[in-house]
Amino acid sequence: MSTDVVTHPTYGNWRRPRRPGLGAFGLVGTFGVFGGLVLALLVSLISLLAAAGVIALMVMFLLPLMIRTQDGRNVYQLLMLRLGWLRRKANGSTTYVSGPLSQRPGGRFRPPGLLTRVVMTEGRDAYDRPFGVLHYPGKNLYTIVLGCEPDGGSLVDPDQVDVWVASWGEWLARLAHEPQLRGAAVIVETAPDPGTRLASEVLPRISDNAPAAARAVMEEVVYRYPSASSEMHTYIALTYGVRAGKKQDQQDIIAELAIRIPGLLAGLVGAGGGSAAPLSAERVAEVVRVAYDPAVAGEVLSVRAQHGGTGLEWEDAGPAAAVETVNAYQHDSGVSRSWLLTLAPRGTVRSSVLRGLLEAAPNTRRKRVALFYRPIDPGTSARIVEADRRAAQFMATSGRGMIQARAASEVRAAEQTAAEEASGAGLVEFSLMVTVTVDSADQLPDASVTVRNLQSAARLSLRPADRMQAAAFTCTLPVGILPWEHTLIPRELQEAL
Structure with missing residues (x-):
């Protein structure tokens, strides 16, 4: 009898990037502390009362930087979020109306918000497959979308799953x-199966001479099966940028992206991505259209099954009306x-760990x-890990008791x-x-309870993305919106706060 113990690998050791500066102050707060102390010292040479006033102002400025939420936001960031929401509500940008009877130029149904100025073009890769390219003129960003059908983990050996995970890490x-x-x-993306694909595959193949009982069974299968099944789609959006000050023709950029697509798809197939292919401009527009108006999902599938395509353009992929509130986003x-x-x-x-979160929710x-x-x-990665290593060693040698034990764990992780x-x-x-x-x-409310249960299972x-529901909704679409690329405050300054 074999006494070998089967061990399954675990994953972890992800760590939040260490904020530069002293404690919770951040880099800006640290400069404020030292600058305020130096200013107070100079003012004390003239008047002690004035120096006390400088210190009081410094404390009033630095105290909001020390009070932080669980996700690391300070009082100033929360205040800016509320002010931005009040500003958008005052100028009417929380309500969107499009179409022929609206004031939008062209009278079409362009996607709103961060997608208003996006330009959709199309190219062909080395295998002559069409792929859509979304261009963000303001940021000079280009996005391509890849679609894949993952194999899934059911009835798959654990060793094969481990190989897929390792290949996915290598692809990243x-x-x-x-x-x-x-x-x-x-x-x-998951959704209840409307049954359109099953009906288009089964019903046309039923013979006119089939027995009535067999015909009734097949029709009942087509009718009942979608109620207990769901459809799942996986998209991967890759966003590329053009260097500042460098002028490059758009067709040259599309040609360069076309060369990279086969290599990217090969890596996805090796990581368990199954059948992978780039999404055409029409397919990207269909995904966005269905996201804004879920009621047309069955119609889109039916038209595509009958005619091989819908002919939908990017300019008509948006909603007819959308309203953003503090904790919700209503669209069609x-x-x-x-x-x-x-x-x-x-x-x-x-x-x-994420299987329950990724599956269809009732x-x-x-x-x-x-x-x-x-x-x-790689160069920046080496500097980051070395800085974290030195910081963890410093904390381990400067603390005592429980703090020292936790710091020792940080040292091992670093x-x-x-x-x-x-x-x-x-x-x-x-x-x-x-x-x-x-x-x-x-x-x-029921959906919130469902998400709360799913997040607990996924640890x-x-x-909730309160006061930015419209932007968060757009970020979850396969259109290449990277949150850190579309903020008013640069990412480097946010990290310093």
Whole structure:
């Protein structure tokens, strides 16, 4: 009898980037502390009362920087979020109306918000397959969307799953070597199966001479099967940027992207992505159209099955009307609510930790889970892991008791990260968003309970994207919206806060 013990690998050791500066002050707060002390010292040479006033002002300025929420936001950031919401509500940008009777130029149904100025073009890759390219003129960003049908983990050996996970990690590590890549997003969308594809495959094949009983059985299968099944789609959006000050023809950029697509698809197939192919401009427009108006999902599938395509253009992929509130986003036939990741799972997890979150949720019209990745180049990765290693060693040698024990654990994690990075592993920043769409606002409380249960099973901590529901909804679409590329405050300054 064999006494070998089967061990399944676990995954973890993700750590939140260490904020520069003293404690919770951040880099800006640290400069404020030292600058305020120097100013108070100089003013004290003239008047002690004036120096006391300078110190009081410094404390009033720095105290909001020290008070932070669980996800690291300080009082100033919360205040800016509320002011931005009041400003958008005052100028009417929380309401969107399009179409022939609206004041929108052209009278068409362009997508709203962050997608208003997006230009859709199309190219062909080395295998002559069409692929859509979304161009963001303001940021000079280009996005391509890849669609895949993952094999899934059911009835698959654990060893094969481990190989897929390792291949996926290798694919993410290779993204750091992709020239001018700004980020990637993996969107997993689930929805109840309308039965259109099953009906189009089965009903035309029923013979006119078939027995009545056999015909009744097949028709009942077509009618009843979709009620217990769901459809799942996986999209990967890759966003590339053009260097500032460098002029490059758009056709040259599309040709360069066409060369990269086969290699990217080959890596996805090796990571368990199954059948993978680029999405055409029409397919991207269909996905966005169905997201804004879930009621037309069956019609879109039916038209595509009958005619091979819908002919939908990007200019008509948006909603006829949309209204954003504090905690919801209403658009055509659906009402959506989005959540943002605040804390990744602590400790180690299995490869199936997100399975429940990715599966179809009951009593929802559509659900999208978006994972965002920002690959870091090897040079920057080495500097980050070395800085974290030195900081962890300093904390371990300067504390006592429980603080010292926790710091020792940080040292081990930092040493492991440094060793893996030195052996060729990539360093990637990641986040997650979840959007749930229901038929009416009365169903949102039940959807919130569902998401709360799913996040507990996945060991995640999520918070509602209040006062930015429209932007969060757009980020979970497979259109290449990277949140850190579309903020008013630069990412470097946000990290310093």
